[in-house]
């Protein structure tokens with residue numbers, strides 16, 4: 001297949017310098033799932049990629065097979081940007097920390113897991129003025145986990161099976177990924193009742209609508225901490241939105 005190339009949409013997930021002038025980028029593509037690609041000359045000159053290797057936007061890329069599992073990125077252009085995401089710090093931060101989950105929670109060469117369209121919907125919604133970034137990030141994380149079959153069980157006690165009422169808070173154990181009721185000893189993270197119910201729904205197709213609920217900032221913070229502790233436990237390391245943050249200024 002050497003020499004063949006494909007054109008598709010992509011979102012940049014990670015970028016690391018390689019050698020004196022190249023970069024290795026991890027892309028989530030619309031057709032081939034996640035993959036790593038060598039972008040030759042990406043640091044030496046902006047001509048080739050025209051400054052297109054930026055996170056938090058949609059790219060059109062031309063990719064080819066390379067050596068082993070590393071493909072080649074031949075061209076990239078930005079086809080869609082999200083001005084409010086780039087212009088508001090809270091939205092940008094939510095974007096970085098959410099997209100950092102994607103390489104961990106997606107597979108290579110998966111053609112139709114729904115991850116790409118979910119990421120696209122996430123970025124579009126993050127750009128909307130009436131969407132709160134923290135709520136959106138929480139629902140996105142829940143949906144992404146469930147797309148990979150890793151979603152936590154927030155509807156019943158994992159020990160005895162007892163279900164809390166619709167508006168009843170639950171105590172969540174991130175190590176096991178389920179609720180533990182008071183009779184069974186409880187768990188460290190509190191999930192407010194209606195938000196807990198919404199997160200159960202956010203594992204399904206209606207996840208975006210769950211981001212419009214009217215929960216308090218404290219409830220959202222508690223649930224975000226609970227879910228992130230669970231995700232980190234599943235991934236096996238602590239996540240920091242570092243790899244995508246614009247740390248080496250003025251590249252190229």
Ligand SMILES: [Zn+2]
Pocket residue numbers: 157158159160161162180181182183184
């Ligand atoms: Zn129980």
